[in-house]
Amino acid sequence: MKDVLAIDGLSFSHGKRQVLRNATFRAQPGEFLALLGVNGVGKSTLLDILAGLREPDGGTVEIDGRAQRAWGERELAQRVSHLPQAIHADLPFTAEQLVAMGRYPHTDRWFESEEDHRLIQAAMERTHCWHHRQRTFGTLSGGERQRVLLAACLAQGASTLLLDEPSTFLDIEQQLHCFSVLREEARRDKVCIAATHDLNLALTHCTRLLVLSEGVIAYDLLSSEAQRDQAWLRLFSSRLRIDSTSAGTPWVWYQ
Numbered sequence: 001m002k003d004v005l006a007i008d009g010l011s012f013s014h015g016k017r018q019v020l021r022n023a024t025f026r027a028q029p030g031e032f033l034a035l036l037g038v039n040g041v042g043k044s045t046l047l048d049i050l051a052g053l054r055e056p057d058g059g060t061v062e063i064d065g066r067a068q069r070a071w072g073e074r075e076l077a078q079r080v081s082h083l084p085q086a087i088h089a090d091l092p093f094t095a096e097q098l099v100a101m102g103r104y105p106h107t108d109r110w111f112e113s114e115e116d117h118r119l120i121q122a123a124m125e126r127t128h129c130w131h132h133r134q135r136t137f138g139t140l141s142g143g144e145r146q147r148v149l150l151a152a153c154l155a156q157g158a159s160t161l162l163l164d165e166p167s168t169f170l171d172i173e174q175q176l177h178c179f180s181v182l183r184e185e186a187r188r189d190k191v192c193i194a195a196t197h198d199l200n201l202a203l204t205h206c207t208r209l210l211v212l213s214e215g216v217i218a219y220d221l222l223s224s225e226a227q228r229d230q231a232w233l234r235l236f237s238s239r240l241r242i243d244s245t246s247a248g249t250p251w252v253w254y255q
Ligand SMILES: Nc1ncnc2c1ncn2[C@@H]1O[C@H](COP(=O)(O)OP(=O)(O)OP(=O)(O)O)[C@@H](O)[C@H]1O
Pocket: 014, 015, 017, 019, 037, 038, 039, 040, 041, 042, 043, 044, 045, 046
C-alpha cells in the first residue's frame, strides 16, 4: 500500500533549543496514529511542520507521494487539515461559516455549492454541533468550539488529518465520540494523527502509537502490541502499567 505520509530525518530548533533531531515515520491509509510524549517534547512542533506551518531545519516530508513543498498552498490544503492546539475564540463568524472555511480549498466560487453544504452539515452532525450552526463562534463554550473546529477539519475532506489534542475541553462522552469519529475517518482510507496525553483513548481507539522522546520517535508500535512490551510507558511515569479490563481491553492504570 502507498504511504500517505513519509517523514524522514526531521530536525527542528526553536532558537537554540533543538526539539526534533531525527524524527522518522510513515503512515498508510486507514491508520489512526496517536502522537504521544511528555509536555514540551515537540508534538505540536511536529504537527506544525507536517501542516506546512513551520519549515524544518533538515529532513523530508512527503505527502501523497510528493514532497510537501512541491504542492501548491491550495493543493496542500486539499490534502492536509490541521486542528491546532489553540485558536482565537473571538472570530466574528457563525459556527457554520467557520466549518464552511474547511471547503475553501475545493471551491473557486464565492459561495458554497450544494455539495459543500451537504458536507458541512454532515461534518457538523458527526461532531454534534449542527444545532449550534447559527451561533457566533465566540459565544460557544470551549467544548462546543472544539466540536466546530473538528467539523471544519472533517469538512475539508483531506487525506491526512493532523489533530493537536482534539479531545481538549470535551466532556468524557464527547472525548469518546471524538476519537470514534477519527477512527471512522481513518477507516475511510485517511490518515489521522492525534497528539494526546490520554493514553487510554489512544490505546482503545488508535491503531498505532508514536512516542516522541528527545527529538526522535522513540517507540512506534501497534496499539495491539502495546501491552506486550511496556517499556514505552516508562517515558511517562514509573507508576504506570497496562492490564486488561474484564472485557479484554488494554487499560493503563496508575499506582
Ligand atoms: N515559539 C517558540 N519559541 C521558543 N520555544 C518554543 C516555541 N514553541 C515551542 N517552543 C518550545 O519547544 C518545545 C516543544 O514544544 P511543543 O509545543 O512542540 O511541545 P508539545 O510536545 O506539543 O508540548 P505539550 O504536551 O505541552 O503541548 C518546548 O520546550 C517549548 O517550550
